[in-house]
Amino acid sequence: xxxxxxxxxxxxxxxxxxxxxxxxxxxxxxxxxxxxxxxxxxxxxxxxxxxxxxxxxxxxxxxxxxxxxxxxxxxxxxxxxxxxxxxxxxxxxxxxxxxxxxxxxxxxxxxxxxxxxxxxxxxxxxxxxxxxxxxxxxxxxxxxxxxxxxxxxxxxxxxxxxxxxxxxxxxxxxxxxxxxxxxxxxxxxxxxxxxxxxxxxxxxxxxxxxxxxxxxxxxxxxxxxxxxxxxxxxxxxxxxxxxxxxxxxxxxxxxxxxxxxxxxxxxxxxxxxxxxxxxxxxxx
Amino acid sequence: xxxxxxxxxxxxxxxxxxxxxxxxxxxxxxxxxxxxxxxxxxxxxxxxxxxxxxxxxxxxxxxxxxxxxxxxxxxxxxxxxxxxxxxxxxxxxxxxxxxxxxxxxxxxxxxxxxxxxxxxxxxxxxxxxxxxxxxxxxxxxxxxxxxxxxxxxxxxxxxxxxxxxxxxxxxxxxxxxxxxxxxxxxxxxxxxxxxxxxxxxxxxxxxxxxxxxxxxxxxxxxxxxxxxxxxxxxxxxxxxxxxxxxxxxxxxxxxxxxxxxxxxxxxxxxxxxxxxxxxxxxxxxxxxxxxxxxx
Numbered sequence: 001x002x003x004x005x006x007x008x009x010x011x012x013x014x015x016x017x018x019x020x021x022x023x024x025x026x027x028x029x030x031x032x033x034x035x036x037x038x039x040x041x042x043x044x045x046x047x048x049x050x051x052x053x054x055x056x057x058x059x060x061x062x063x064x065x066x067x068x069x070x071x072x073x074x075x076x077x078x079x080x081x082x083x084x085x086x087x088x089x090x091x092x093x094x095x096x097x098x099x100x101x102x103x104x105x106x107x108x109x110x111x112x113x114x115x116x117x118x119x120x121x122x123x124x125x126x127x128x129x130x131x132x133x134x135x136x137x138x139x140x141x142x143x144x145x146x147x148x149x150x151x152x153x154x155x156x157x158x159x160x161x162x163x164x165x166x167x168x169x170x171x172x173x174x175x176x177x178x179x180x181x182x183x184x185x186x187x188x189x190x191x192x193x194x195x196x197x198x199x200x201x202x203x204x205x206x207x208x209x210x211x212x213x214x215x216x217x218x219x220x221x222x223x224x225x226x227x228x229x230x231x232x233x234x235x236x237x238x239x240x241x242x243x244x245x246x247x248x249x250x251x252x253x254x255x256x257x258x259x260x261x262x263x264x265x266x267x268x269x270x271x272x273x274x275x276x277x278x279x280x281x282x283x284x
Numbered sequence: 285x286x287x288x289x290x291x292x293x294x295x296x297x298x299x300x301x302x303x304x305x306x307x308x309x310x311x312x313x314x315x316x317x318x319x320x321x322x323x324x325x326x327x328x329x330x331x332x333x334x335x336x337x338x339x340x341x342x343x344x345x346x347x348x349x350x351x352x353x354x355x356x357x358x359x360x361x362x363x364x365x366x367x368x369x370x371x372x373x374x375x376x377x378x379x380x381x382x383x384x385x386x387x388x389x390x391x392x393x394x395x396x397x398x399x400x401x402x403x404x405x406x407x408x409x410x411x412x413x414x415x416x417x418x419x420x421x422x423x424x425x426x427x428x429x430x431x432x433x434x435x436x437x438x439x440x441x442x443x444x445x446x447x448x449x450x451x452x453x454x455x456x457x458x459x460x461x462x463x464x465x466x467x468x469x470x471x472x473x474x475x476x477x478x479x480x481x482x483x484x485x486x487x488x489x490x491x492x493x494x495x496x497x498x499x500x501x502x503x504x505x506x507x508x509x510x511x512x513x514x515x516x517x518x519x520x521x522x523x524x525x526x527x528x529x530x531x532x533x534x535x536x537x538x539x540x541x542x543x544x545x546x547x548x549x550x551x552x553x554x555x556x557x558x559x560x561x562x563x564x565x566x567x568x569x570x571x572x573x574x575x576x577x578x579x
Contacts, residue, residue, distance in 0.1 A: 001466070002397060005380035005436055012417070012435055013404040019413020078307070081300055090301070096565060097308045103557055103564065104314065105495030107513045110521045111550050112314040115321065119535050120332030120543075122317075139534045158311060162568075186293055219498065223521045228534055237411075244412040245502060257410025265407045 023255040043255035052239065053256070059145070060235040063216040066149040068209050075157045076202060079164035080190065095165075098158025110223035113151050114138060139228040148233065152220060167201045168194065204279040211268030214260050236260045315554065321547035322346070329543040345548035355549060357508055358515035361427065363556075365511055366493040369431040373489045374482070376436045377444055382470045384441070385448035405438035418503055429503040430511060434493055440485045447481040448474055484567045487560065494556060512553050520546045 023043055025036040047053050078098075085091045101109065116122045117137040124134035137143065171194065179189045218237040225233045236256060244253030275281040316336075321329050325340025333339055349355055384401075388394050408414070423429035451474065459469050475482065500514030507518065 001379045001383050001470070005376045005441070006397070006400075008376060008432070008436055009400070009404055011421070012414075012432060013408065016409035016413040016417045017407070019409050019416055022413060078304075081304060084297070084300055085304065086297075087301075094304050094308045098311045099565060099568075100561065101311050101314060103491055103495075103561065104554060105497065105513050107495075107497050107517045107521065108318075108550055108553060109314065111516070111546065112317055114521060115317060115543075115547075118332075120330070122332070122335045125332050125335055136531055136535060139531050154310065185290075186296070222498075223517065226534060228531060240411050245415065250412050250416075254410055254412045257412060261407055261410055268406050 020254065020258055022251050023258045025251060027251040027254070039251075043251050044259070047252060047255050047259070052234075055231060056234050056236050056239045059232060060214055060216045060237075063145055063148055063221075063233075063235060064213045066145065067152050067216070068206070068213070070149055070153045071156060071160055072202065072206055072209070074153050075160035076164055076198070078157055079161040079168060080194065082161070082165065083168050083194070084186070095158070098161070100158070101155040102159035104155075106217075106219035106223050109151070109155055110220075113147075113224060117147065138224070139226060141229045141232045144225070144229040144233040148217070148220060148224065151224075152217060163201060163205065164198060167198055171197045200279055204275055204281055207271050207275045207278065208281075209271075210274075211264065211271035213267060214264045315551075315558075318547050318551045318554065321543055322551050323548075324544060326542070326544050329547070342544075345544040348545055349548055349552070354508060355515065358510050358512045359552075361430075361509070362494060362512035365427060365430045365434075366490050368427075369434050369493040370486055370490045372431055373434065373436055373440070374486050377440050377485065378470070378475065378482070380436070380441045381444035381448055382466070382474060385445045401438050401441065405442075415502060424503055425505050425509055430493075430496075430499050433499045433503060434489070434496065437489065437492070440489065443485060444478065444481055447478050451477055480567060483563075487564050487567060490560070491557070491564070516546075516549055516553055520550065 022036070024040060025038050026042075027036045082091060082094060085094070114121065118124070119134060119136055119138075121137070123137065127134055137147070175193050176189055179193060184192070214236060216235040216237070218235070218241075221233060221235050221238050222241070225238065237260075240253045240257045240260070243249045243256065272281075317334075320336070320338045321334050322345055323341055323343060324334045324338045325342055326344070328334060328339040380401075383391055384394060384398060386394060409417075418424060418429055418433065423432065455473055455477070456469055459473055464472070495513060497511070497513035497517045500509075500511040501517065504510055504514070507515070510518065
């Protein structure tokens, strides 16, 4: 029964791994992988000499870390606030609506983000109504990272809060009653009961997302960026795409991709180990 | 729960309700905005006047779409891809999950296969080797590139496997005593017992296939082969990624588009999602739980 799956895995996941040798040769599509000239680590040396590579690595880490922090904090705060809502129908309604953006693709969300922040967008319409000069938000390298992090958090906070909400329901209600009898107010019971109960979940999610620090979100960046914001918005994945499939520098792109894969792999293994040690979490 | 009903607490409640309501509206806004633009007057939409309500109601853009062959073509490709792709992925996922859910005692090589799986999940050859592999298989420009490229998300295999493992052992033993083989056990006992998790995983895969644009962009050479998301991407958000672009040019590019027509297409692309959403919502909470917090 394993056979079909293993065949698929071999063909579409393991065979491409052999293509990694391209990173160590001067790949010539005409000659193919086996006859291209071997150049050792030259591609990597060349890659790190390029100014682009430094920008791209720095951007990737800054954007990903920003997303990591805010995608943990905002959903947590949202879950805590939602937990204070007593009216069940209202709570349900909010939940239903905030999950929605997660299921829309970045292609669709990008049209809306551009509709809001673009030159003829909603914000500029307001600026014009109040007599200001419209700004090119989408082409402003100074705010592009904030825009990426902000829109990502906006799209995902509802979905990311689900885990916290589930953890909240598993807290024993007797604890709150006991605290109320002892004279604790809402703020105190949140501080001393709710937050400690959620701390393991927060730590676990934080640790697990560490492994993703080189994934700053290709779909989002690709659909929102343009050459004017490369300096702050270009990430490893988009760079590899442009190098490889648009500029046809196969070897260089493979080297950059391999660099990312190896570091990511190490980070994920470390983060899974940490998760196992601190929260007893295992993948299988 | 006992609640203090003092003044501070009430004020907090009021603010909290308003604030959460506001958050909810921001999440609803994408849908509403797209709908508003799509049914507005062309000139008003292009000038960016539409913000919270439609201006100059007109259905012209929807009428225009009816005659748009390329749009329906890509819509149809997306539907095919989603249906066949989900069926394919689910079939393989279930077949893989069942043997892997056995203990090491029953299936000796289990851990070896498990390590291969996890390794493939965490490490990959990168974009270029993957692209060249697809090219070597002559999958470029065929719908199979999209279906097979989406393939078998290994994390789903692990989800289903973990669920299978938690099913009571006695069920299987009883079936074996009654003379059922592994295929029969899988299809007549395990699958019917795992409907919630299978539904979750199917929906996740379906959403992935519906929303995916990148494989369509890379693996299809001609625009009449694009799935819907790639089609929309090319139409609405594609900015030339050459090196020379001045802010002036960028501004002009953003003024060129036909906003109402594009918004109508985007809105139609959302509709299948909105139809599945109620079913999705019922299941995905369980799905996330299975993936994240295990007992």
